[in-house]
Amino acid sequence: MIDKKVLEEHTLTLEEYEKIVLLIGREPNITELGIFSLMWSEHCSYKSSKIHLKKLPVRGKNVIQGPGENAGIIDIGDGLAAVFKIESHNHPSFIEPYQGAATGVGGILRDIFTMGARPIALLDSLRFGPLSKPKNKVIMEGVVSGIAGYGNSIGVPTVGGDIYFNNCYSLNPLVNVFALGIVQRDKIFYAKAEGIGNPVLYVGSKTGRDGIHGATMASAEFDQDLEKKRPNVQVGDPFKEKLLLEACLEVMTQDLITGIQDMGAAGLTCSTTEMAAKSRSGIEINLDLVPQREEGMTPYEMMLSESQERMLIVAKKDKVKEVQQIFSKWDLDAVIIGHVTEGGKLRVKFGGKIVVDLPVDAIINLCPVYKRESKTPLYLKSETLLRPLPLPTNYNQTLFKLLSSATIAEKEWVYRQYDHMVQVNTAFFPGADASLLRIKNKKKALALALDGNSLYSYLDPKTGGKIAVAEACRNLACAGARPVGVTNCLNFGNPEKPEIMWQFEEVVEGIAQACKTFDIPVTGGNVSFYNETEGVSIYPTPVLGVVGIVDDASKMMRPGFNEEGNPVILLGENKEELGASEYLKCIFNMEKGLPPQIDLKEERRIHEFCLEVISLGLVESAHDVSEGGLAVCLAECSFLGEQKIGFNLNLQDEMCRDALLFGETQSRIVVSSNTKKLQRLLDLAKKRKIRATVLGKTGGDRIIISHLKKKIIDIPVHKAYKAWREAIPEIFRMK
């Protein structure tokens, strides 16, 4: 029987091993064990999450491809489709921040262009521990450099994203990368292995020993032996990937291939088996023919290697030469290493012998699916918020403190390192509510937003899941975009712990409810479990990427005040909800209470109203209220305009001042209009039963907020702007 230690190294349980023996009718050899180890790992098989992900709505009239392929595809009209997905590269980024993040970018980009789409945008959602700890600074610097180094070099703009800081991420940073490309609807390519006898080509970089067991590393917690894991991190070459991208897209302009799949996690193993499984066919390859950059590689090493920048192509029998010519033009290897067979088997030859002979079905479709035990965690009882809290003695100081806190402060230090303009499509630069890309020679534009507040998800996972979707859609609404599709990256701790499984189930339920209410299909995504080190788990961190369309690009809306003397209007209702807020965390060092409530139907009505007033030209700016509450939102409206215009507003709500200014109540948008159009806006709001309150006017060079006519905030714009702008650069300034 199998050695217990070997099983452990391959992160397979004894039961899973016994099932393998049953399925293949014998014991697997070491290479075959390696294959099962990868494909049955959490990262590749989704065995702990599959059951729950079924709750997510995946249908929609514009869905061309839902979950299950390299990326999701939504029809966006004009004969075009948007291909997009989000993926995590968390564990490698802790071990080797630069390469972990870089290869995360490389991996997701391949998922896009393997379907025939030229990637036109990247966004990244990052989570780090507090920057007061030097190690977290090092990780953040490495990750940002890695994303910049790869994305800039390959020529895909990084146009947005978000960064949050929290203690739970110190030993478990998160790097979630979203990518999107555009393809002609009738020129989409899939990961199929069709046509018995069709040649299987290996294209791209040579295979080496990097990243072996990368997928299994991502499926286990970290412990003390981290240094040993360094070779598990893949090393990326963006130049090679650029060549690969151009060569693949060129091949795809002609009718030369029947299927293509990138070699990402689990490299050759994953690509061969997934392609064969899709087409219910088989594949036979000869490892002697695989281009290698190291000597003496074993079949085990070659099948498990996660060397980057490689693709697997099934070409039409009579078109191989043309395919090879194109790859040769771009100075890339394109080698026939096998062919498509019938019989549903993966057969691998090495040195004249068959070293792997497995039914593809067993590898892909018969991995056990688990309904793991879930249990309501005890911590929820201790996190109730005790009121009343002492009110600030100086609201100006409080606002300064919030504006300069890492999560809220301006992130220009980060996004200045990203080329966010290449491909000349970027209409909104990073920093706005959503990213906006025009589509060349077309009237419409694409809007993208990434969101996911993990503190909300920790304190009330279902609400956290709902708000993640709602906030992304709210960001799109502020830009003038209606949402059309969703991808999600679900980052959690160890699913074998019932409390973590409970968090996961609840978050998925929340996301499902929100997507159903907003009528947007989930086209795919990623689950990252085991984000836990030395027993400390991350907060549940759902990251939602929502894609939207602005039907008329000329009507897109920006968040900043753009003129003096414009009325400022709050859409939505203020409530007394300080739970789970940045204010509590920043000022009282508390992470307690319940996150703000959310009424999904009401949220949707606010979005629709916002879109309506934007399309009717009744507003000059729109910005949603989120972390930091109303006061921070208003200050940002000033900072995000070109001229940094101040404002003088009065809030009439009879409620506690701290909650009014800094509470994070949902479904609120601040718009500015102009004096001529204000009445029409207010009349329409009344008609649509949307609460719209005029707060005051823009103008001057001070930020002035009064409550019941008493001035409580009065600071020069330039001082507040400086605090917001300089917080992050100050932390990274070389002394």
Add this chain to the structure above:
Amino acid sequence: MKFGVVIFPGSNCDYDTFYVLKDILKQKTTFLWHKEHDLKNVDCVILPGGFSYGDYLRSGSIAAFSPLMLEVKEFALNGGLVLGICNGFQVLLELGLLPGAMLMNKNLKFLCQFVHIKIENDKTPFTHKGKKGEILKIPIAHFDGNYFAPAETIKELKNNSQIVFRYSDANGQISEEANVNGSMENIAGLINREGNVMGMMPHPERASETLLGSEDGRIIFESIINKLD
């Protein structure tokens, strides 16, 4: 007349430049592949931005040895118009068609942002549609944009009016603060002695549509078009 946009392995702004010239400015434009020896009778060669050859060794160094570059060098020596943008500027430096070198930005990080540049010489084929002293809002995106040349070279550049653009603030002040990458003399763009080869670090193709933030880059392309007409 025709524009030719060179494609090296790793060029990224080739399509962007092609799009601006062809779709926006309605000019005859063609791509020129680095492995070939044919300049296809173009009137102006553009070396676009990007990371040719991954910026390995030194930015632009390997590209300078491409077969097509022999033709481009001859074309330039015979008075043909050549514009190098960003990585393209770096290639021109490596080819020896322009003097000096690019070092890493002074803050040791990649910089992508809008900057202001001042036209210092409006008598070139690339700037004659503008005015000396005019400020243009054009973005940069580079890691190695810190221009360096020995003192005697700088002196020559000044004497021969070879400095075409300088980084400035919005009001035209040539300040240290406006010089985000640390270039000597705030140099953002240079021309050769003969006046037919220009290199600039900012990306005019990214400032050719108001929708994307600025139209100021058009002046450079329109100057070339006007010159050729």
